Amino acid sequence: MKEDIFEKRKKVIYDLICDEHYIPMKVKELAILLQVTKEERPSLQAVLDELVKEGKIEVSKRGKYKKLESPVLVGTFIGNQKGFGFVEIEGAEEDIFIPESGVNGALHQDTVQVALVSGKPGKRREGEVVRVLARGITEVVGTYQKSKNFGFVVPDSLKFTRDIFIPIERSKGAVDGHKVLVEITDYGSKNKKPEGKVKKIIGHINDPGTDILSIVYAYDLPVEFSDKIMHQAENVSNEVSEADMAGRMDIRDWQIVTIDGEDAKDLDDGVSLTKEGDIYHLGVHIADVSNYVQENSALDREALKRGTSVYLVDRVIPMLPHKLSNGICSLNEGVDRLALSCIMDIDGKGNVTGHQIAETVIKVDRRMTYTSVKKILEDRDPEETAKYEKLVPMFEMMQELAAILRKKRRQRGSIDFDFPETKIILDKEGHPLEIKPYDRNVATKIIEDFMLIANETVAQDYYWQELPFVYRTHDNPDPEKIQQLALFINNFGYAIKNTRDEIHPKELQKLLARIEDSPEETLISRLTLRSMKRASYTVECTGHFGLAAPYYCHFTSPIRRYPDLQIHRIIKENLRGKMNEGRIEHYQSILQTVADQSSKLERRADEAERETEKLKKAEYMENHIGETFEGVISSITSWGMYVELSNTIEGMIHVTNMYDDRYYYREETHEMFGVDTGKVYKLGQKVRIRVLGADKHTRSVDFEMAAEDEEEQP
Incomplete structure (x- = not known):
């Protein structure tokens, strides 16, 4: 009811301001005109703020509300180190370019109103904040950086383009070279720097670990668990109790292995x-984390707040305390553990002909590594094969089934x-010793194939039960991007069949098969990847384009991903016959938030991992x-x-470092x-390049062209 009243007020005020006889007024004047009492004035202000935010009216520098003089959109400002920026509009396929002269005090990640300015046909839209x-x-x-009577902070983010002034009394005793976390107290203006206070001294720029910690704080990654959460984790038993095992399917006599790094x-x-x-008969047995992390407990709220474990080059920031993630929830070798198992019957063509999802008790026979299984299956290492003699037949069968699933x-x-x-090897001080590609091998592919089929099977099961659920979806690419790709690959003699509205993933897969081992393979593969959208968590099952799967979810990693933990609860309630109307309504009310937040936190983790x-x-x-390298x-x-x-x-x-000519970018090719x-x-x-410079603080590496006959470094 209150929402209806608010919307009605908005319409009345919007119609008033858009009336041709209306003269721009301040809030106080509008209140008098509309006979709004002093007590009701905050609600009038809320209506005006909402209309401004929606881009329906604007407010002058003197605080007068008036009809828009030019089309105004609302979006997020993305800064650039060169002074200009872009505004991302939700739902729009293209950002709006903002020249430096049109930034008008906007800073990275601000929500802004942007007015479009006339641009040349066919060019990117341009606007002004x-x-x-x-x-x-x-x-x-x-x-x-310290001066005599004050200091200032140079932001690590190149997108936050303005230094922050720090009064000396708000510096917490920071000295030159300290990495600090600053709270902004004044955002400044076009001609005045933002101002702030030092909230935390992270460490000196030259201290080991400070560089990664700076990224941790920059992305607001939660590091420590509160005492309350640690206390709750400490109270969890170290062993599986008889009461926990009651009523479960006991498969401790099954031959089960874990295969990990x-x-x-x-x-x-x-x-x-x-x-x-x-x-x-394939069994995928997943740690039953939900047995120990109860819904709406302090542990659960913290896990939702974190969304995912974050894997940085020198540390893991876990979603759950180590007592759980490395202890009772971890499927460690030789001990009883609770699991949620997806047991599938699969024929020789890779079809799942039957399946069972069950609460189980398991005992892992061996904790295997990818390296070890690769040695057995790929390298035929006699020593490794002899060591795991009893398991070798199962590994060979796994390789056989994985190949069938992959073919399908x-x-x-x-x-x-x-x-x-990328695999980065650090020394004890955190300095990189070696950087090399981390290639997938036969063992990583086996686990990947088995997890994929389990995720598909669970998603399909719950889709047809029509119960509230969290799916992992990947939307079809935008037709415009696919048409751009089609035009480009035509230059190389390739083509893809597509309609104006939709393309089947098989067409892109055929393209990738055709370009395999060709000189343009890397080029076209990258452009194909860029033409696709990002996968996310949703409550609607719209399919996974990249996997060409109509049903897909994340079921297999509840220790490190919240959506998996969430759907485990749904599955268990359903298995126990407790999914009544009340519980269905409960899940319908919370799952959209869980999906949106998990997608957002996944992006944050990915960005932090990339930055480290x-x-x-x-x-x-x-x-x-x-030194000289080939790349x-x-x-x-441009x-x-x-x-x-x-x-x-x-x-x-x-x-400017391509010295032999004046070079220009040809966009269409x-x-x-x-x-x-x-x-x-x-x-x-x-091409052969020489390393011109590198800067860990700006995270940039600069090359220049090297002569073709110049010797490459080992």
Whole structure:
């Protein structure tokens, strides 16, 4: 009812302000005109603020409300170190470019009103910030620099483009070179710097670990657990009780293994496999975290607040305290553990002909590593094979089934981008010793294939039960981006069949198969990936485009992902016959928030992980300045080319460092061409570069072209 009244008031006030006889007025004048009492004035202000936020009216510098003089949109301002910026409008396919002259005091992540200005046809939309509606950033991490009677902080984020003035009495005794967390107290104006106070001294710029901690604070990643949460975790038993095992399916005599990386301590998935005739019986056994993390407990609220574990290069910031994640919830070798198992019957073509989801008690036979299983299956290592003699037949059967599942996915159109991840090895002081690609092998693929089929099976089961659920969805690409891709690959003699509205993932998969081992493989693969959308968590099951799967969810990692923990609760309530109308309504009321928040926190974790990698890569290259390497052009822009080395490190060759000609960017073909020489550089092309510079603080690496005959570094 209150919402209806609010909306009616909005309409009345909007109609009044848009009336041709209306003269711009302040709140006080409007209150008199509308006969609004002093007590009701805050509600009038709320209505006006909402109309401004929606871009329906505007307010002058003197506080007078008036009809819009030009189209105004509301969005998020994204800063750029060069002074200009962009405004992201929700639902819009293209950002609005804001020149430096039109920023008007907006800072990175601010919610702003932006007025469109006339631009050239076919060019990106351009605008001007007319009003900052809400500040997006309240705290900034940066480097403190001291002057005689004051200090200032240079933000680490290159998108936050203004230094922050710090009065000496608010510096907490910070000295030159301290990394600090600053609370912004005054956002300044066009001609005045923002002002702040030091909230925390993170450490000196040269102290080990300070660099990563700075990123942790910059992304507001929660590090410590509160005493209340630690106390709750300490009260959890170290062993599975008889009461916990009651009523569960006891499969402790099954041959079950975990297969993870050497460093993994939170083991949340075990696998088992047997075969009868032509039918494989695959068991995917997932730690029953929900048994120990009760809904709405302090542990649960903290897990939702974190959303996911964050894996940085030198540390893991867990979603749950180690007492749980590495202890009772971890499927450690040789001990009783509670699990939620998805047990599937799979035929020789990879079809799931039957399945059971059950609460179980398991005991893992062996804690295996990817390296060990690879040695057995790929390297045929006699020592490793002898060590795990009893398990070898099961591993060989797993390899066989994984290949069947992969073939089936490929036949339906699942897209597999095989870009290598990065493995960074640090010394005790946190300095990078080695950076190399972390390639997938036979063992990582087995686990990947088994987790995928379990996630699909669970999602399909709950979709058809029509119960509230959290799905992992991946929307179809925008038709415009696919048409741009189609036009580009046509230059290389390739084509994709697509309608104006929709493309089937199989078409992109066929394209990737056709370009395999060709000179343009890297180029087209990257552009195909960029044409696709980002996967997210949703309450609607709209399918997963990249996997060509109509049903998909995240079921397999409840120790480190909140959506998995959430759906485990739903599954268990359903298995126990407790999913009544009241519980269905409860889940319907909370799951949208869980899905949205989990998607947002996943993005935050991904960005923080990328930033720590970029930092360590730049630090590594600081020791290789002047050296020569071979790389592949991974991206081309109007200001230069990015080149990726075989160790996954990427650096930029700025156009000003391409000395042999004047180079320009040809957008339609993604090429850099020389005016006088006619030389052309393309995406995916191999080039020899010299390391010109590297800076861990700006997380940047600069290259220049090296002579073709210049010797490459080992």
